[in-house]
Amino acid sequence: MTLRLRHLRLRAVTGEGLFGADIPLADGLMVLRADNSRGKSTAVQSVLYALGLERMITSRPAQAVTAAMRDRLIFDADTKAETPVLESWVSLQVEGHAGETMTLTRWLKHKEFDSGLVRVTTGPLLTRPGSYDSHDYFVGRPGAAGSPRGFHRWLADYIGWAMPELPARDGKLAPLYMEQVFPLLFVEQRRGWAGIQSQMPYFSGVSDVRRRALEFLLNLDVGKLETDRRRLRAEEAQLQEDWRLAVRAFKEVLVGTGMVATRLPEALTVTWPLEHPPIVAESRGSEWIPMEESLAELRREHRDLESRPAPQVKVVAVGAEERLRIALREMDDLRQTTSLLGEDLGRDREALRAVGERLAALQEDFRQHQDMVTLRGLGSTDLDELHGDCPVCHQRLPDTLLPHESPLLTLTPEDTVAYLRMQIQLFDVMKADGRRSLAAKQERWTSLQSRAAELRGEIRALRNTLTASDSTPSEEFISRQVRLGDRIVRLEAVDERFLQLLATLERLAERGRRVRASLYELPADSLSAADKTKLMLLQQSFIEQLDAYDFGSFSDENLRISEEDYLPRRELFDLQADISASDSIRVVWAYLVGLLEVAKFASTNHPGLLVFDEPRQQSTKQVSFAALLRRAGRTLGHGQVIFATSEELTSLQGMLVDVSHTLHAVEGYLLMPVVG
Amino acid sequence: MADAVPTPLPGLIVNDGEAALLSVLDAPFEFSRQPSPVAPLLRPERRVPLLLLLVAKSHGAGASWKGLQVLSWAIRDARHAELFAALQADRDIPDRPVVRFEPALDRAADLAIGLGLLELKASRVIRLTEKGHRVVAQLQASDVFGVEQARLRRIPGKVTQTQVERILEWREA
Numbered sequence: 087m088t089l090r091l092r093h094l095r096l097r098a099v100t101g102e103g104l105f106g107a108d109i110p111l112a113d114g115l116m117v118l119r120a121d122n123s124r125g126k127s128t129a130v131q132s133v134l135y136a137l138g139l140e141r142m143i144t145s146r147p148a149q150a151v152t153a154a155m156r157d158r159l160i161f162d163a164d165t166k167a168e169t170p171v172l173e174s175w176v177s178l179q180v181e182g183h184a185g186e187t188m189t190l191t192r193w194l195k196h197k198e199f200d201s202g203l204v205r206v207t208t209g210p211l212l213t214r215p216g217s218y219d220s221h222d223y224f225v226g227r228p229g230a231a232g233s234p235r236g237f238h239r240w241l242a243d244y245i246g247w248a249m250p251e252l253p254a255r256d257g258k259l260a261p262l263y264m265e266q267v268f269p270l271l272f273v274e275q276r277r278g279w280a281g282i283q284s285q286m287p288y289f290s291g292v293s294d295v296r297r298r299a300l301e302f303l304l305n306l307d308v309g310k311l312e313t314d315r316r317r318l319r320a321e322e323a324q325l326q327e328d329w330r331l332a333v334r335a336f337k338e339v340l341v342g343t344g345m346v347a348t349r350l351p352e353a354l355t356v357t358w359p360l361e362h363p364p365i366v367a368e369s370r371g372s373e374w375i376p377m378e379e380s381l382a383e384l385r386r387e388h389r390d391l392e393s394r395p396a397p398q399v400k401v402v403a404v405g406a407e408e409r410l411r412i413a414l415r416e417m418d419d420l421r422q423t424t425s426l427l428g429e430d431l432g433r434d435r436e437a438l439r440a441v442g443e444r445l446a447a448l449q450e451d452f453r454q455h456q457d458m459v460t461l462r463g464l465g466s467t468d469l470d471e472l473h474g475d476c477p478v479c480h481q482r483l484p485d486t487l488l489p490h491e492s493p494l495l496t497l498t499p500e501d502t503v504a505y506l507r508m509q510i511q512l513f514d515v516m517k518a519d520g521r522r523s524l525a526a527k528q529e530r531w532t533s534l535q536s537r538a539a540e541l542r543g544e545i546r547a548l549r550n551t552l553t554a555s556d557s558t559p560s561e562e563f564i565s566r567q568v569r570l571g572d573r574i575v576r577l578e579a580v581d582e583r584f585l586q587l588l589a590t591l592e593r594l595a596e597r598g599r600r601v602r603a604s605l606y607e608l609p610a611d612s613l614s615a616a617d618k619t620k621l622m623l624l625q626q627s628f629i630e631q632l633d634a635y636d637f638g639s640f641s642d643e644n645l646r647i648s649e650e651d652y653l654p655r656r657e658l659f660d661l662q663a664d665i666s667a668s669d670s671i672r673v674v675w676a677y678l679v680g681l682l683e684v685a686k687f688a689s690t691n692h693p694g695l696l697v698f699d700e701p702r703q704q705s706t707k708q709v710s711f712a713a714l715l716r717r718a719g720r721t722l723g724h725g726q727v728i729f730a731t732s733e734e735l736t737s738l739q740g741m742l743v744d745v746s747h748t749l750h751a752v753e754g755y756l757l758m759p760v761v762g
Numbered sequence: 763m764a765d766a767v768p769t770p771l772p773g774l775i776v777n778d779g780e781a782a783l784l785s786v787l788d789a790p791f792e793f794s795r796q797p798s799p800v801a802p803l804l805r806p807e808r809r810v811p812l813l814l815l816l817v818a819k820s821h822g823a824g825a826s827w828k829g830l831q832v833l834s835w836a837i838r839d840a841r842h843a844e845l846f847a848a849l850q851a852d853r854d855i856p857d858r859p860v861v862r863f864e865p866a867l868d869r870a871a872d873l874a875i876g877l878g879l880l881e882l883k884a885s886r887v888i889r890l891t892e893k894g895h896r897v898v899a900q901l902q903a904s905d906v907f908g909v910e911q912a913r914l915r916r917i918p919g920k921v922t923q924t925q926v927e928r929i930l931e932w933r934e935a
Binding site: 451453454455457458460461462464468469471472473483484485486487488495496497498499501502505506 | 810870893896901905
């Protein structure tokens with residue numbers, strides 16, 4: 087995880103010529119001195135702008151950088167005469183995780199280039215001009231963090247970050263955005279010093295985004311657990327869906343075959359084989375015969391017919407007469423049964439509709455009661471009186487709007503919600519059950535219909551047989567053989583699909599078992615040993631620094647870093663709640679430097695870069711930056727801390743005695759005419 | 763159940779006859795009244811805040827008694843809302859009855875006035891008080907009454923008294 091800033095270049099084209107600034111940025115402590123009204127903010131904001139992070143400080147990207155770069159700049163220091171800016175851009179040369187140097191260019195004002203575009207040049211364009219490849223990315227609009235052409239997706243890869251997906255309030259996942267991590271790396275003078283992460287933009291709907299950003303930067307295991315859990319849940323939901331689809335597809339195959347599947351679990355079931363395995367049954371009369379049995383019987387009969395030659399009419403005539411009589415009687419029965427079943431079906435449909443209506447009414451009632459529960463949860467003091475006594479006569483206000491003083495004891499909305507929920511559950515079951523039995527009856531009806539068709543064929547064949555001449559082969563015998571063959575083929579097709587379904591379900595059950603086991607094994611959402619070490623290191627560094635910085639608000643013995651939100655606390659209270667402005671500056675500095683220092687001893691996602699824009703004079707006169715700078719200079723091994731200040735040069739040099747640093751001091755205005 | 767002979771109670775009671783039996787039964791009875799569920803339509807904690815939303819939907823944040831009855835009816839059911847919208851747009855669906863007046867709404871209004879959420883002006887117009895406005899803002903920012911608020915939103919603009927009068931007039935004859 088690395089990000090270093092190497093060189094910042096600003097350019098503005100005006101009617102008075104080309105203006106600009108070039109600031110080389112060194113590793114270690116890099117002090118940039120410029121007067122407050124002469125370009126310090128311009129330089130700092132330009133860095134944010136080049137990185138596409140302006141939403142940390144403003145919701146209007148057009149105003150991300152001071153007017154000097156986008157509107158009018160002073161071209162004559164003596165008369166303070168201004169000239170309009172016609173075109174302007176910012177270039178920032180950076181070095182990333184893999185040690186590659188790149189140059190980022192973003193236009194502020196240009197006829198052609200939109201401010202939402204960042205051009206990445208694959209080389210040190212500013213310090214070693216040459217021809218390098220370049221690619222354009224977009225920023226500041228949806229997709230900048232996720233799309234392959236999104237600049238922040240590129241930047242994350244470049245730094246070596248894998249941005250986590252976080253559970254958002256609407257139940258979806260939202261990525262952790264760059265703008266949500268950088269408040270821990272970049273402090274801008276206007277809002278950054280008010281507190282830790284005070285420049286946090288809210289736009290992803292992730293409710294605990296501050297904590298998540300810290301978990302990410304410190305690379306805490308606790309955040310990863312949550313991500314794992316999300317992933318496993320999503321996987322389980324997918325299996326659930328696959329299961330449902332497989333079962334539904336099979337049931338659709340059964341529609342119109344006169345068969346139903348029973349004991350087939352509708353939802354993901356991980357115990358496989360099932361104790362009571364599912365079966366497909368065929369309706370015959372009022373019975374349901376398992377398909378296997380039915381199939382075996384048909385095959386036996388078929389084989390039996392096949393093994394005999396077709397008999398002649400004279401041989402079968404007597405038996406045929408008897409069979410015709412039986413078939414005709416069966417046909418009569420069948421007609422009657424079918425008509426009864428038809429009525430039955432009508433009644434069931436009506437009952438199901440009634441259950442559906444009742445369920446809809448219950449759900450409406452449920453919703454309205456739930457609103458009441460939510461209302462109470464809102465905690466509106468203006469509505470509190472509804473639950474209290476009359477403000478005038480102090481009698482209890484009625485619980486209902488019934489006309490007379492009601493003797494009723496009213497169930498509370500909470501209890502009613504619970505009561506309704508039980509009813510809804512019951513009616514849900516009734517509805518599902520009603521549907522199932524209706525579907526089964528429908529299959530019975532279908533099966534009766536096809537049996538009737540079969541009988542008609544049989545009767546026809548028997549009649550033909552009886553009227554045919556004695557020596558012809560029995561038509562009835564042959565047609566029976568054909569019909570049997572047909573039914574066997576149909577049943578075998580269903581059987582085949584059923585076996586496929588069972589194989590699919592078995593596979594899903596197996597995967598479901600693994601997912602559920604992994605979920606079960608995930609430890610509770612708590613800090614791992616490595617997490618605790620990191621927080622301990624942070625706490626040590628933080629307290630040590632406050633000591634050195636003359637932190638005045640409280641003695642340090644009660645200070646600690648919370649294991650809940652990773653922020654400093656004094657006993658149980660938020661440390662930042664009531665401290666002076668100057669102590670707030672010390673806290674922010676100590677905390678962010680602390681985060682950087684932890685990275686020296688433990689593996690974190692810190693890119694080793696900190697940018698501090700010194701706050702305006704009035705709040706800082708209490709703070710001696712000497713101690714802060716000394717600490718930053720001392721602790722830095724390989725990191726980069728950029729400190730922009732408007733301190734008097736001589737006083738600044740005094741502070742920096744014995745501190746290893748690089749100083750870039752701007753004389754007069756930052757933006758000066760550029761030659762060539 | 764004629765053959766269900768009661769099992770004899772322990773020896774002592776049978777031997778000592780009725781007195782002992784009574785002494786066992788002679789315990790005080792306790793009845794406790796169980797609370798009953800009440801329809802949300804009749805609950806002040808639902809009707810009062812909902813009423814505030816209706817007043818807020820009315821022109822100039824003031825509504826007549828008739829206007830409130832009409833609006834309240836309109837948002838109670840999706841079909842009512844549809845008919846209301848049709849009437850607003852000068853179309854009628856003649857086979858559907860309009861507005862059913864409802865005494866519970868009156869009592870909710872009385873309660874809201876008593877609690878200082880609404881005020882009754884001299885012209886019999888009901889208006890939101892400052893407190894009422896606060897509650898409305900809070901409700902609108904929350905997801906409470908989601909369905910009702912959505913139905914209200916579907917009614918364009920604010921509902922004027924003239925509109926209400928016209929809708930009722932149509933059905934008078």
